[in-house]
Amino acid sequence: MHFVQRLLSQSKLPLTPKQFWWYALGYWSIFAIITFGQLSMLWILKEGLVMQYHETFIWLLDGLFWWSTTPLILYASLKVPIAFKERKTLLIRQVFLHLLIVTFLNIFLNSFHYLITNPIMFWAVGKSVPAEKYLFSLFMAYTASFSQYMLLVIGFNKVSYIYRYQALKQEHFKAELTNEQLRGQLATAQLQSLKMQLNPHFLFNTLHAVVSLMIKNDIRKATQMITTLSDLLRAVLVNQKADFIPLQEELKLTQQYLAIQQIRFQDRLKVEYDINPATELCAVPQLILQPLVENSFTHGISELTTNAVIRITSKIRGTFLIIEVIDNGVGNKQRKSSSGTGLGLKNTMLRLQQAYGNHGILDFTQPPGGGTIVSLSFPSQTKTKIQETNDLLLPYHR
Structure with a gap:
């Protein structure tokens, strides 16, 4: 919670930590619902069946994972901002760094499923997912996760820039007002x-x-x-x-x-x-x-x-x-x-x-x-x- 508060303070967003988590839930829920619809259609077209309960459970875990990593993603966006007006070489370097981050998150998520979720699922329903399916899922979902990640990074950079710019303008106005007050008081005193x-x-x-x-x-x-x-x-x-x-x-x-x-x-x-x-x-x-x-x-x-x-x-x-x-x-x-x-x-x-x-x-x-x-x-x-x-x-x- 303190980390989120510090993140909001740095970005100058006028949100409370509670509001922040609700907005993050709304953002990832949009993509989760779209993904759920896609998977359901694929299962229907392929086997004539809907998603199984254990597969729905994995889908929910994926959504919760990305939702919980939102502060880390936004922190990375502040440390490695995407600025299109900068040199191309610097822009490519920044995008590459974010590419590494989203790759690490995808590998971590699939490794978690394989090492933690898979044994639990086997114990609960007697079924498990082969390792090659997790590898297949990693590559299939990589483009979508990268797009969602970059959309969040760029959008947050833009909104944060606007609020920080407004905060700087306000501070500048207050400083000018204070200076004007001092100048007026000095002139009157003189x-x-x-x-x-x-x-x-x-x-x-x-x-x-x-x-x-x-x-x-x-x-x-x-x-x-x-x-x-x-x-x-x-x-x-x-x-x-x-x-x-x-x-x-x-x-x-x-x-x-x-x-x-x-x-x-x-x-x-x-x-x-x-x-x-x-x-x-x-x-x-x-x-x-x-x-x-x-x-x-x-x-x-x-x-x-x-x-x-x-x-x-x-x-x-x-x-x-x-x-x-x-x-x-x-x-x-x-x-x-x-x-x-x-x-x-x-x-x-x-x-x-x-x-x-x-x-x-x-x-x-x-x-x-x-x-x-x-x-x-x-x-x-x-x-x-x-x-x-x-x-x-x-x-x-x-």
């Missing part, structure tokens, strides 16, 4: 890590501005800035578990941050918006604009004494969402290169890569006439690649 670096970064910069106001003894502005900062942090905490939010929500966070900066700059700062309504529901990484705006202050318009302008635009170009943060700062003559943009912009580039791969682009340009344009470009979807992956994997986590 995005969260980058966001955790970003939030303290702009928080520390804002608190530094508050400290500067307090040193200047401008308590009113410092208090107003802390209050506005509190509102901003509250809005961030509402979406703290969301890596992606609609652009309109991101713009609200940016406006709150700009409100803090306008306390510092007052009449010197003008903020303009040119937002395409079609872009407002596009998903964007949370706090993706804040470091761009902060960069405009830190490296550009902070040195202007009047008429500082920050302009934020959004538009759809093909299948991509384009967001630009434009300022009229000192430009490329005095401003640091993009390689020195600091943690904010570096994290922004990394977050784009994590979320959109090669489709997420951060472009940093400084026109000859002055000012700077920082442009974000990524697929204009209401669900990002990371979100789609999480949605796909969600049913498997339940």
Whole structure:
């Protein structure tokens, strides 16, 4: 029974040992019934008699023998598979090996009859079968037994191949699903890590501005800035578990941050918006604009004494969402290169890569006439690649 279980496990057939023996009985019963009919007709035509009881007994023993050897035959078919796509020499070798096996089984069966069955039959009915009849039976039944044997071997090879192939596909699918889950979890963890670096970064910069106001003894502005900062942090905490939010929500966070900066700059700062309504529901990484705006202050318009302008635009170009943060700062003559943009912009580039791969682009340009344009470009979807992956994997986590 353990041997049969191991055989079924190797072949990937979805059968229990009990079912296996019933299927084997059905297979050999078909040929046994055909053989019984042939022998009966031969006896009728030859002698006008039907098969004797002892001859029927031998016929039953033959059927039981082949039925009992089914696991060995199938084991041989797994060890010496018949594959017609292989080289002819290898195919001939495989068929020859099976020919030897079926020859051995036939010799064993007839030797058993001669040495065991024949004496028992002589004791029971007083008749025995001469050795030459067993030899005659060996050669007469050899073709039929070989055909039945090879049909079972080839059929089992084919069915086993199908089930093993399906099992491999299932295992491959599970492995791919697991890898996809891990990739999604890794990407989400990396995005969260980058966001955790970003939030303290702009928080520390804002608190530094508050400290500067307090040193200047401008308590009113410092208090107003802390209050506005509190509102901003509250809005961030509402979406703290969301890596992606609609652009309109991101713009609200940016406006709150700009409100803090306008306390510092007052009449010197003008903020303009040119937002395409079609872009407002596009998903964007949370706090993706804040470091761009902060960069405009830190490296550009902070040195202007009047008429500082920050302009934020959004538009759809093909299948991509384009967001630009434009300022009229000192430009490329005095401003640091993009390689020195600091943690904010570096994290922004990394977050784009994590979320959109090669489709997420951060472009940093400084026109000859002055000012700077920082442009974000990524697929204009209401669900990002990371979100789609999480949605796909969600049913498997339940």
